Amino acid sequence: MNVDTISDFLAEQRDNTIDELQGHVLEFETLWERKLWHELTNKLIEFFNHPGSAPQRLQFYKVFVLKFADRINQLKLVDLALKAATQCLDNNERLAFMQSVATRVDKENSQDAHVFALIAVARVKLDLENLPGARKDLDKAESILDKFDSVETIVHSSFYHAQADYYQAKQDFGAYYKNALLYLACIDVKNLPYEERRHRAHDLAIAALVSVSIYNFGELLLHPILDALKEREEDKWLRDLVFAFNKGDLVQYDLLANQIQAHPLLAVHSNKLREKIYLAALTEAVFRRPPHDRAMSFDTIASETKVKPHEIEHLIMKALSLGLLRGTIDQVDEVAHINWVQPKVLDMTQIENMRSRLKEWDSSVEQLGNWIEKVGQDVWAA
Numbered sequence: 001m002n003v004d005t006i007s008d009f010l011a012e013q014r015d016n017t018i019d020e021l022q023g024h025v026l027e028f029e030t031l032w033e034r035k036l037w038h039e040l041t042n043k044l045i046e047f048f049n050h051p052g053s054a055p056q057r058l059q060f061y062k063v064f065v066l067k068f069a070d071r072i073n074q075l076k077l078v079d080l081a082l083k084a085a086t087q088c089l090d091n092n093e094r095l096a097f098m099q100s101v102a103t104r105v106d107k108e109n110s111q112d113a114h115v116f117a118l119i120a121v122a123r124v125k126l127d128l129e130n131l132p133g134a135r136k137d138l139d140k141a142e143s144i145l146d147k148f149d150s151v152e153t154i155v156h157s158s159f160y161h162a163q164a165d166y167y168q169a170k171q172d173f174g175a176y177y178k179n180a181l182l183y184l185a186c187i188d189v190k191n192l193p194y195e196e197r198r199h200r201a202h203d204l205a206i207a208a209l210v211s212v213s214i215y216n217f218g219e220l221l222l223h224p225i226l227d228a229l230k231e232r233e234e235d236k237w238l239r240d241l242v243f244a245f246n247k248g249d250l251v252q253y254d255l256l257a258n259q260i261q262a263h264p265l266l267a268v269h270s271n272k273l274r275e276k277i278y279l280a281a282l283t284e285a286v287f288r289r290p291p292h293d294r295a296m297s298f299d300t301i302a303s304e305t306k307v308k309p310h311e312i313e314h315l316i317m318k319a320l321s322l323g324l325l326r327g328t329i330d331q332v333d334e335v336a337h338i339n340w341v342q343p344k345v346l347d348m349t350q351i352e353n354m355r356s357r358l359k360e361w362d363s364s365v366e367q368l369g370n371w372i373e374k375v376g377q378d379v380w381a382a
Contacts, residue, residue, distance in 0.1 A: 247280070295337050
């Protein structure tokens with residue numbers, strides 16, 4: 001396509017463009033004629049980002065952008081392609097389009113763009129419920145990413161986003177939780193629309209609760225994404241439930257029993273949730289005790305965790321096997337000797353308990369010092 005034809009195309013597109021964007025199209029021709037590729041790319045991204053450009057994006061990409069595609073930043077080329085792909089008729093057309101983009105940028109000096117496009121291909125396959133195909137593309141993208149010393153944040157964020165969606169589709173809650181948090185670490189959460197923050201917070205909370213590998217909720221409790229569950233009355237119970245699990249609050253758990261049973265995924269995992277809250281109650285009971293007073297009888301544990309006496313030993317063994325506690329069990333005397341408990345994020349009540357223990361420790365040290373000074377007067381004098 002020669003310059004005159006490009007001019008004709010831009011003139012035609014300008015006539016079909018909303019008034020607010022006609023100035024952009026005029027500027028495209030000037031930048032094209034002057035071969036200012038960097039400025040032209042940025043102006044195109046600005047144009048594509050505007051909602052009013054949606055009907056023209058695909059045509060602009062195929063007819064105009066591809067004429068100088070090799071002269072511009074390949075990562076920005078893929079970004080333009082992604083925005084254009086939103087106008088494909090269906091996912092099958094979108095898949096073919098993004099596969100062609102991934103092939104185009106598969107060059108030695110543009111592997112970051114190739115990864116970016118591969119991730120987009122994987123996302124379309126997820127939409128088509130082709131999980132094996134998506135996994136293959138994500139694995140390929142990950143193998144290339146591992147070779148980079150550094151890469152643009154947008155590539156990492158899109159990778160973790162796609163990974164999270166894949167594991168959510170597979171109902172691998174632990175892997176979803178990990179990748180969703182990594183995705184959030186790559187972006188500014190404040191820039192996410194409220195509904196997206198709300199859904200992400202909901203999904204993270206559910207994943208943390210039902211996962212068989214997550215027993216420490218600290219990373220989620222400290223993340224601002226969880227605040228999205230405070231804004232609507234119907235969401236607050238889920239946030240309260242996560243905090244209840246963090247401190248082993250059996251009373252709060254029972255108060256939320258109706259909401260748990262009303263939630264399909266939580267209801268399916270209700271037995272696992274019950275075991276998990278018992279484990280949380282056990283670790284909290286140990287945590288509240290000073291280190292020198294962590295030999296706990298089975299009766300004491302039963303009283304504090306509400307677990308049936310004949311299930312206590314199994315509960316302690318489960319906590320030991322998961323690394324939540326360290327210690328030994330005296331089966332004859334029915335006593336658990338605990339010497340370590342997994343650290344956790346503390347709420348204000350737990351912090352106050354810790355403060356009281358520190359004050360007790362300080363008082364004990366002072367008393368010991370006074371005793372030593374009293375009985376050792378002659379030694380000190382000497």
